[in-house]
Amino acid sequence: MLEAHRATSFRSRWEVREDDAPLIVLEKKGWRSGVEYTLDGTAYEVRSTWTGGQYTLTSGDSELAQAQRIGRKHWTVTTPEGEYHFRRRSIWKADQEWVASPDAPSALGGIRRTGTWRGDAEARLPGMPTPHAVFVLAVVLLMWEQAAAAATGASVSS
Known part of the structure; x- marks a missing residue:
């Protein structure tokens, strides 16, 4: 199990633990939506398109994975080894389920919020x-x- 804890409210920086042991720090770089981190001595970068609908995982010049249709009810991560399918758990929550296929009746795993504000x-x-x-x-x-x-921007402009 991975746990991510936001290190500070003022910056996009998360400390990630695996089974209660420190693993990595995800840190946003620049104004674009993406993070950089080092795992087992290998540097990785997660980058998004300007719309935020697609993300890529790279290491050096190699593209290792691609996430598509981000923010939709169903989205997919494609790797050289195969695909991972995800879906939003409900219209009321942002939790994501990992499923064998988009119409699978049960989840294999998932990602859920553990802290509303942070x-x-x-x-x-x-x-x-x-x-x-x-x-x-x-x-x-x-x-x-x-x-x-986006929600904050919408409420400020109202």
Whole structure:
């Protein structure tokens, strides 16, 4: 299980633990939606398109995974090893379920908020390789952050 705890309310920086042991720090760089981190001595970068509907995981010049249709009810992560399917748990919550297929009756795992104000989360993705699980967690954290910023902007302009 991965747990992400927002390190500060003023910056997009999450401390990620795996089974209660420190694993990595996800840190947003610049104005774009994305983070950088080092896992097992390998540097990774998660980058989004300007609309935030697609994210890529890269290491050096290699693209390792791509998440598409972010923010929709159903979205997918594609890797060289295969695809992972996700869906929003309900219209009322932002929690995400990992499913075998978009219409699967039950979930294999998922990502849920554990802290409403700080943006903390817990990811239960059993059997998923750690680099892919961290990528999925990062995408969901960034998606939630982007949605919160849009909601704040909408309420300020009203």
